[in-house]
Amino acid sequence: MAEPLGSAARPLRVAIIGAGPAGFYAAEALLKQANLNLSIDFFNRFPTPFGLVREGVAPDHQSIKAVTRIYDRIASDPRVRYFGNVTFGVDLMHEDLKPFYDQIIYAVGAQTDRRMNIPGEDLVGSYPATAFVGWYNGHPDYRDYEFDLGTECVVVIGNGNVAMDVTRILVTDPDELAKTDIADHALAALRASKVREVVMLGRRGPAQAAFTNAELKEFGELEDVQVALDPAELQLDPDSEAALAEDKIAAKNV
Structure with a gap:
């Protein structure tokens, strides 16, 4: 047997x-x-x-x-x-x-970015978050990428934790980033960066925001960084109010 x-x-x-x-x-x-x-x-x-x-x-x-x-x-x-x-x-x-x-x-993961299917998505200067995150972390597939940081204003589309991370890395003092394990090539590029303003563009409202409060709080702790919010964008429409009534965690975050 x-x-x-x-x-x-x-x-x-x-x-x-x-x-x-x-x-x-x-x-x-x-x-x-x-x-x-x-x-x-x-x-x-x-x-x-x-x-x-x-x-x-x-x-x-x-x-x-x-x-x-x-x-x-x-x-x-x-x-x-x-x-x-x-x-x-x-x-x-x-x-x-x-x-x-x-x-x-x-257990190979999901490396494909979610496309937005909007005009201009593939224009020069438009980058997926996967590539930028991999670049500053030294991922072998992305460490040789080059990102144009010679402009003063950058728009980050999304309102999740990854969008928060990308925005924070762009505005954090490079001397502070030097204390982390950020890739050397990314640190050098960020030291030379001319970015002075980052606009986070969420396609939905605060009720659907995917970031955590801890991520948001970090922006208030960054030196020489000012966070500006349009109060009108914080108004909840009926659909958002209904969504919050069913989601206690989202309601707490808002």
Whole structure:
């Protein structure tokens, strides 16, 4: 009779494609299973793990990046191995893995930007947030990008935390950014930046704002930065009032 899968004689062999938060939390859930013998192999496109925690979190938010301590603990488990510089679909195919693994978990993330479908979206000087965030974090795919910071006014379309991060990085004193782990090339460009005004343009009202109050509060703590709000934009229409009545968290934020 064949030994059951996950037994000492027949360990469960798991491959995880991608080494960001989703991949590590999937690994953690498996490792916590009682009486389950297994091995886990990570395959990642980049030499370093942790995905968007390393390459998507703003450099001045070190407390958020501290979550990598959990991932370090998972990676140090003797049942876990890590293979970097392996591009799935190029260096490794699904068919290559099937003979060697019982389960394959795809945790490759979502790198495609949400398009706005408005005129001028693809004009020179219009950039997706993914590229700008990757640029100042030193993401291998974006570190060679060049952004025109020679204008005095920049418009950031969006009212979520990423829009807040982009805006804050543009207006923060470079000497303060130098205390973070921002990429050297980005710091040099921001030191030479001529940007003096950043307009955050939300397509919806305050009831639908996707940023957190903590992100908004940070602007009040920046030196030599003034935040200007148009009171008329804070007026709630009937649809917004109805939305807040059903969403206690949004109502609290407003």
